[in-house]
Amino acid sequence: MFINNEWVDSAAGRTFESSNPFTGKVWARVPEGDAEDIDWAVRAANEAFENGEWSEMTGSQRGALLRKLGDLITENAETLAISEVIDNGKLIKEMLGQVKSLAGWCYYFAGFADKIHGETIPVEVPNMINYTVREPLGVVGAIVPWNSPLLLTLWKLCPALAAGNTIVIKPSEVTPVSLLEFSKLVEEAGFPPGVVNVVTGYGETAGDALAKQPKVRKIAFTGSSDTGRLVLKNSAEHFARTSLELGGKSPNIICEDADLSNAVNGVLAGIFAATGQTCMAGSRVLIQSSIYDEFVKALVERTNEIRLGDPLNMDTEMGTVAFKGQYEKVLKYIEIGKEEGATLLAGGERPNDEELKDGLFVKPTIFGDVTNDMRIAQEEIFGPVVCLIRFETEEEAIRIANDTEFGLASAVWTKDVQKSHRMASKIKAGTVWINNYRKVAYGAPFGGYKSSGIGRENGWYVMEEYTQVKSVWVDTGNVITDPFKIL
Structure with missing residues (x-):
């Protein structure tokens, strides 16, 4: 692990394995940190904040x-991207582009x-x-997902x-390797000891300890809503500021006047491009009844053409589910959808290709004739499963x-500019895309309504999350004649 600019084993000497979801084979072994290691890292971060360079x-x-x-x-973008792909099964063509974009976040916030x-008031x-x-x-505690x-x-x-804080990062136990690779760059960049620390370990031990650590003044968490509730309770014990970017069940609304070809591609990008493993996934597609059959036919045809394969191959269009537990959860929800009476239009099973037999693959899955009260429409699946729901009117x-x-993300597809703004104003979500989906930028705030979180990331808005305001009063010449008079 990376603590106080030193590469260290866990205090207990334990390790755990990280497996490649495409091959099923262990490819890395990392230290298993726990509360003792978290305390060690927080002490280093606090010393750097209070007394260090x-x-x-x-x-x-x-x-x-x-x-x-x-x-x-x-x-080092290629090395970082490959380590992330091998850890979580996402596409190299997505991750390489994503990693190359990360410098933009560094430059943007360096400017602040x-x-x-x-x-002056x-x-x-x-x-x-x-x-x-x-x-x-x-000291900021960052708990990040896989x-x-x-x-x-x-x-x-x-x-x-x-803003001048120091940070202790607890990566997911599913994908710990890329952040250890990243720590090498922190060291090379010349950050003083204790400013950035990375402790690998399990959520119920290391993550729990970080949220409870009394010297941590802010917790920044991204993950499921259930875990977010626990993080919030733990951090509240010592009144740490908390920002939570949580789950979603985001609506992708296709109006009858939309560019249908563009909208089909937008739906694919919203749910299948990341194997559905993104909090902003457009997992509910609301389609106006007048175009429902036409749109569904085009969507199913294109979905059945999606190329599954080795995530490190640039021609692959969809990779694996990240780990076995999540894979089993996705398959479970597919069975729930069948039991609820939704119509399985595509996917819903493992592929039978020999070259994919060792990977945690699920065919991109479409359920039609879904009603919004079904579990598959209300609960976050976090996999390549999309629900198609009919609507008649804009109001519906x-x-x-x-x-x-939830209320994390959403989209509206229409050529009517007045309608697009009207609908955007009424959707209860932190992000609304119009005629696009799944775009983020360092200058644009991101976060959720309702159970999708608290606070915002990115843009100037986030600087308020990492600073506190001090009010200073200066007397320029008053004489206190009555000590009991305030105003």
Whole structure:
């Protein structure tokens, strides 16, 4: 593990294995950290924040280190992407592009590092000046998931460091390797000891300990809503600030006046491009009845053409499910969909190709004639399974879209610009795409409504999540004549 700029074993000396979901074979063994290791890393991070070289650095100096880190990520993009693909089975053509984009997050937030400032506030008190300053929180605990560990780490690390915080990262036990590879670049970039620490281990031990650690002043978590509730309870015990980016059951609304070919590709991108393993997956496709049959026919034909295969092959269009437990969960929900009476239109089983026999593959699956009260329409599957739901009117589409505990993402496909804005204003979700799906950027805030989370990542908005405001009053000449008079 990477603690205080040193490469260390876990305190207990235990390790665990990471398997390749395409071959089924173990490809890495990493330290199994627990509460003792978390405490060790938090102490190092706290010392760096309070007394180390980092605590004396200016914003410009912090920004320069982030820019250097961005350069190194670009130089090592292929190594990082391959490690992530072997760990979680996502496509190399997706992950290579994603990793190459990460430098943008470093550069963007490096620009904020020397621009974090407060305000001068007029007050109704004679001879008094009030101003504010924004200060870092301290040690940040980042708990990141297995589906896009590097991207979702940078969403947390870049603003945290730009603001002057230090960080302890707990990657998923499913995909620990890419973050250890990334730590080499942190070391090479020249960050002082204790600023960035990575502790590998299981959620119920290392993750739980990080959320409960009293010196951690903020927890940034991405994962399931159930785990998010537990993280929130644990961090609340010591009043740590908490941001949660959680699950979704996002509606992808296809109106009768949409460009149908474009919308079909948008649905495919929304649910199958990442094997459905993304919190923003467009897992509910709402289709206006007048075009339902035409749209479904085109969607099923294109879905049946999706090429499954080795995720490291640039021609592969869909990879594996990331690990066995998730694979079994996806298959379970496919059976639930059948039992609920939904019509299986595509997929719903393992492929029978000999070259895929060792991988955790599920054919891209489409259920038609779904009603929104079915479990497959209400519960997050996190796999390549999409539900098709009919609607008649714009008002009905909005009602169905909002009839869920989640509110992370959504999309509207229409050529009517007035309708698109009207619908976007009524959808209860943190993101609405119009005539596209699954786009993110470092300047655009991302986060959810309802059970999809608390707080936002990316953009200036996230800098407020990693700083606290201090109010400073300056008396320029008052004489206190009555100590018991406040105003």
